[in-house]
Amino acid sequence: MLQIKWLDSTLSHSKCKWKVAVGHHPLFTTGARRNGLRDVRQSFLPYFEKYQVDAYFAGHEHDLQHQKPEGHTHYFVSGAGSELRPVTVDVKQTMFAVSENGFMNVSIFYNELVLSVVNIQGKVIYSYNLNKY
Numbered sequence: 600m601l602q603i604k605w606l607d608s609t610l611s612h613s614k615c616k617w618k619v620a621v622g623h624h625p626l627f628t629t630g631a632r633r634n635g636l637r638d639v640r641q642s643f644l645p646y647f648e649k650y651q652v653d654a655y656f657a658g659h660e661h662d663l664q665h666q667k668p669e670g671h672t673h674y675f676v677s678g679a680g681s682e683l684r685p686v687t688v689d690v691k692q693t694m695f696a697v698s699e700n701g702f703m704n705v706s707i708f709y710n711e712l713v714l715s716v717v718n719i720q721g722k723v724i725y726s727y728n729l730n731k732y
Contacts, residue, residue: 630660
C-alpha cells in the first residue's frame with residue numbers, strides 16, 4: 600500500500616516530459632507467467648494510465664518482450680540475462696517477444712525514446728522509437 604501511495608504522489612507531482620517506471624514484475628507478458636499477474640496489473644495499471652506513463656520496464660520473465668495493449672503505456676520485459684523460458688506471440692498486443700539471451704539498451708532524448716534489444720552475439724534484434732512532441 601505504501602508503494603502505491605508513493606507512486607500516486609510521485610506521478611501526480613511530476614512535471615517531467617517523459618514518465619518511465621521500472622519494476623520487477625511485468626504487467627503484461629506472453630511469457631511463462633502470463634496467467635499469474637492479474638494482481639500486479641490491477642494495482643498499477645490505473646496509475647500508469649491516469650498519469651500517462653510512457654514506458655514501464657520489468658524483468659521477472661526470462662525473455663525479451665515489448666507489449667502494447669490498449670492505452671498509453673508501452674510495456675517492456677528484459678529478463679534474458681541467463682535462464683530462458685519460452686514465449687507465446689499469439690497475443691495481439693505483442694509487438695516483440697523472443698526467448699533469447701540479451702538485454703535492452705534505452706536512450707531518452709527530449710522528443711524520443713530509443714530502444715534496442717541486443718542479443719548475446721551483440722546483434723540488434725529489435726528496435727523501437729517512441730516519439731513525443
